[in-house]
Amino acid sequence: MGQVKKQELTEANVKQFKKYTPPLIILIVFEAVAVILWQTKDNLFYLFNFSYIGLSVSLGIFLFIREYKHARRIVQLLVGLYMLVYLGLICRENMQIEGFWYYLFSGVFEAATIHYAVAKIFGPLVFGRGWCGYACWTAMVLDFLPYKVPEQPGKKIGWIRYVTFVASLLFMSALFLAKVANMERIMFRAFIIGNVAYYAAGIALAFAFKDNRAFCKYICPVTVFLKPMSYFSLIRVKCDKDRCVNCGKCRRVCPMDVDVTDNSRNRKNGTECILCMECVKNCPKDAL
Numbered sequence: 001m002g003q004v005k006k007q008e009l010t011e012a013n014v015k016q017f018k019k020y021t022p023p024l025i026i027l028i029v030f031e032a033v034a035v036i037l038w039q040t041k042d043n044l045f046y047l048f049n050f051s052y053i054g055l056s057v058s059l060g061i062f063l064f065i066r067e068y069k070h071a072r073r074i075v076q077l078l079v080g081l082y083m084l085v086y087l088g089l090i091c092r093e094n095m096q097i098e099g100f101w102y103y104l105f106s107g108v109f110e111a112a113t114i115h116y117a118v119a120k121i122f123g124p125l126v127f128g129r130g131w132c133g134y135a136c137w138t139a140m141v142l143d144f145l146p147y148k149v150p151e152q153p154g155k156k157i158g159w160i161r162y163v164t165f166v167a168s169l170l171f172m173s174a175l176f177l178a179k180v181a182n183m184e185r186i187m188f189r190a191f192i193i194g195n196v197a198y199y200a201a202g203i204a205l206a207f208a209f210k211d212n213r214a215f216c217k218y219i220c221p222v223t224v225f226l227k228p229m230s231y232f233s234l235i236r237v238k239c240d241k242d243r244c245v246n247c248g249k250c251r252r253v254c255p256m257d258v259d260v261t262d263n264s265r266n267r268k269n270g271t272e273c274i275l276c277m278e279c280v281k282n283c284p285k286d287a288l
């Protein structure tokens, strides 16, 4: 009898351990990036930066597993405010797309280029658009607005993102070709003006289209990187067809209009998925 109880206890412990493996893996991955960059760049900042982000994301996943309903918002605020206030306003690092072009044209692998490589270009091959769901400081504010689920069908104006993408590229190319002085100061001003413009456009669009994420769907230039890379994402929400009863609840609660019941990579709006897990939380049959 005692033996059976002992075995049951061991099985329960293994199950508990397995349940908490994802936050542990995330923490280890971020810690590995932190240590590699700290050592290769000989800069202690990278150890602090990636350890902090890794801890924040792991905490969010841990809280999600514990079914805490504000888990995602906590990560968004922890990472988003850190990047906007500490890195952007206090350290004066332009982590927007203009900052990426700036460091790229300067030929240095620092700040915004590292950030883009990890969060927006190569990272999405593993964690898709997790950046958009858990860390972006623009969406951190937009997600507080009232239209958490779009009240109107999507518009066919996604081409605007290519215009904003090319505009940012041309703007930075012009500054470089003109060999403008005081680039650091210009980059800081561009960061402030860019953020004010993003928030103003994001809030206006959210109310105009009754959709908090309208800015993400139609305007954000970063999606030019995020969408194609996240197409190949390792982490995806999948549907267990044997359990699904086609009730449509997952599609109704999705902020990005993704048809998550289709398991193919070509699913409708597949590259829009921000891994917010609203569909998973709301599926009555635990099919996702």
Ligand code: SF4
Residues within 6 Å of the ligand: 131, 132, 133, 136, 137, 138, 139, 215, 216, 217, 220, 221, 222, 223
């Ligand atoms: S689409 Fe752009 S604005 Fe929206 S969450 Fe992603 S990076 Fe942020």
Ligand code: SF4
Residues within 6 Å of the ligand: 239, 243, 244, 245, 246, 247, 248, 249, 250, 251, 261, 282, 283, 284, 285, 286, 287, 288
């Ligand atoms: S909510 Fe669940 S059961 Fe309903 S359609 Fe979606 S996956 Fe299927």
Ligand code: SF4
Residues within 6 Å of the ligand: 237, 253, 254, 255, 256, 257, 258, 260, 272, 273, 274, 275, 276, 277, 278, 279, 280
């Ligand atoms: S609700 Fe599901 S399909 Fe829609 S964005 Fe969130 S995780 Fe992706």
